Amino acid sequence: MTTTIRDTVTAEVTDDVPDTATTLRALDPLSVAAGKHLDHLRVARVDWIRVTKVAEEAGEVVGALIKLQEGRAEFEDVRSELGDVFLAALAAADQLGLRPSDVVADRWKVVSTR
Numbered sequence: 644m645t646t647t648i649r650d651t652v653t654a655e656v657t658d659d660v661p662d663t664a665t666t667l668r669a670l671d672p673l674s675v676a677a678g679k680h681l682d683h684l685r686v687a688r689v690d691w692i693r694v695t696k697v698a699e700e701a702g703e704v705v706g707a708l709i710k711l712q713e714g715r716a717e718f719e720d721v722r723s724e725l726g727d728v729f730l731a732a733l734a735a736a737d738q739l740g741l742r743p744s745d746v747v748a749d750r751w752k753v754v755s756t757r
């Protein structure tokens with residue numbers, strides 16, 4: 644049986660994820676870089692435009708999954724589009740002046756208790 648990344652990571656995860664914000668701090672400069680990249684691409688620095696890109700990329704990952712099921716795409720296409728979702732979310736955080744490490748950590752505190 645093949646060992647997946649989920650198997651590997653699950654073995655490392657405990658129920659208590661200590662100091663999630665610190666663990667995620669490396670995302671903060673990537674968020675700023677993603678925002679600057681959108682500047683480079685001349686995407687307007689307008690909240691709704693940059694936040695809407697998250698939905699645009701989410702649609703693309705769903706599209707890639709549909710194509711994968713139809714045999715018209717590879718799993719790598721899904722992976723790439725999912726990466727775009729993360730990057731768009733990081734750029735949206737930059738646009739809104741938020742630290743993604745804090746946003747994710749704060750939400751994890753709530754969501755993980757459900």
Ligand SMILES: [Mg+2]
Binds near residue numbers: 700703723724727
């Ligand atoms: Mg995309």
